[in-house]
Amino acid sequence: MTTNTNSGGFRGRAREVLLAAVRGLVLALVMPAISILCSVLTAVSVALIPIGVGIVTTPRILEAVRDVADVRRRLAHEWCGVRIPSAYRPVPANASPWTRTLALLQDPQVGRDVLWLLVDMTAGFVTALLPAVLVFYPFEGFAVAAGLWRVLGDGYWYGFVPVSGQATAFAAAGLGAVILVAAFRYAPALLTVHFNLTRAVLDTGQGELVERVRVLTETRKDAVDTSAAELRRIERDLHDGAQARLVAMGMDLGTIEMLLDKDPEKARQLLAQARRASVEALGELRDLVRGIHPPVLAERGLGDAVRALALRLPVPTEVTVDLPGRADAPVESAAYFAVSEVLTNAVKHAGADRIWVDLHHREGMLRISVTDHGRGGAVIGAGSGLAGVERRLGTFDGVLAVSSPAGGPTMVTMEIPCALS
Structure with a gap:
């Protein structure tokens, strides 16, 4: 049972290392080209703003840059669990092209996105490629030891090992084995380093503030809605309860006033009824007040x-x-x-x-x-x-x-x- 468990753990780790290498290779081969294209388009579009063409093209290009950055944010979270917050300022939907262009150019998060394009095609390329190099480069050393050295020309080096015969080819294979062991241990962490570099560039430090504002906006709306509903409930309870009883008491008292001389017995009955109504109205008012803010809580x-x-x-x-x-x-x-x-x-x-x-x-x-x-x-x-x-x-x-x-x-x-x- 222990052997099976260890074997399963090894296979899981090997799969994780291979995934890190493949993902890093994809990022290194695909994303720099996209980053270069976006950087060139951004620079050209901004340069064309004085003649009016850039006012139309810049918002679309910067929004495309934002989409590229959002893809990297999503991959960082899905592949390595690295959360990269975004803090874009809202742009009015019906704003003029000039207003949209100015708003986007003044947005610190957009500036970070453009800076990230430059970093991604340089340091980002290196950090993304490292896991793939660590995983796949050792197999070249193994191939050299298996006989590839015979078809390689003089002066071939594998890493820091000059390969000139079978003995040095075996030394290359030994170096490859060391690199593969290092890949098995560090390749996933190196991919995480790549995404941490991305976060360091893209994170403006305002992501938490933006989320905080969003939560406060929602809770304020909920508080307003709750207060409005509570006021309607109080109004309804007063109208249907205490107010109705007080109106009935007023009518009874008017009737009593007319019956005092004509029918004292009936007046006394109505007085008792008015007294009961006053007690009930007082109880309802107390219940209502208790529902708003219980006296025991205040005291x-x-x-x-x-x-x-x-x-x-x-x-x-x-x-x-x-x-x-x-x-x-x-x-x-x-x-x-x-x-x-x-x-x-x-x-x-x-x-x-x-x-x-x-x-x-x-x-x-x-x-x-x-x-x-x-x-x-x-x-x-x-x-x-x-x-x-x-x-x-x-x-x-x-x-x-x-x-x-x-x-x-x-x-x-x-x-x-x-x-x-």
Whole structure:
């Protein structure tokens, strides 16, 4: 069994080395020609801008350069796991050719792309070719030892070995074996070096910033949509609940005013009815306020608010809190309603007989985990409650992770970066 395992590992490594060599050879043979062509076209097009021709051709050529760079980014990730971020500035779709040309020429990422073309046809060519040389060059040494030396002219060198007879041919084969061993160990790493060189040139250092702006834009939109939906819910609840009851109370009081002298008994009945309506309206208003911002959360903090939430659940829930202070009110509110949604899901869908909630703060991170021994299978999907929780947390750079294999248990972990007072 051990021999088979070792053999499988050797074959896998040999395949990886051969793939690195072939891929490097393809890059070395194909991409420099494309880079030279793109460089020449870019230079000519930019030079023609003063006479107007370049205004039309430059945007198309620079966009083609971007496509070539994107191909290299994709290959870097697929072949070697090297991520090369891009940070292109948006160009208006309906902009004039001059505006597009100016925008592209002022884009630092486009400038990096053009610089990369020059690097790719020089240092990039060498680093891409090295894995292929290490893998395939040894076979020339083996061929020399097998008799190729007889047909080679005087003065032939294999590496640093002058080949003049069978003995020196065997020395060439020995050198080839050493190179092949080095290829077996270093060829994939050399291809990774090529892509790291590509990343060093193409990465403007703004990729993370661009991704950050994109995430913030999405979370801001989600926050606005959520706030609008919440306002509509409050308006609907007030209109259908407390407002209707208060209108009915006003009508009852008007009737009571007219009946005080004519029918005191009926007036007393209406007064009792108005009193009950006032109690119900007050209860609905309290529920509405609790849905907006629970008083216990404002007064006692997140830990006690979650404990109060757990007490209202029909499932036994154990809450562990280790919070030495309080977070900002918006963070506490987001965390509270996120926990509330997760607990609601656990009660409604998981079929759990017990739930555990843990809240603690470590190294600037509020971490909340909710665990149940229900049926499992929870996923973050579009339209699900967990997707809403993820959007709510994303507003504060928070993250949501769900582990829920079929059959359970389910663990939902939430993290929000924040400081405690």
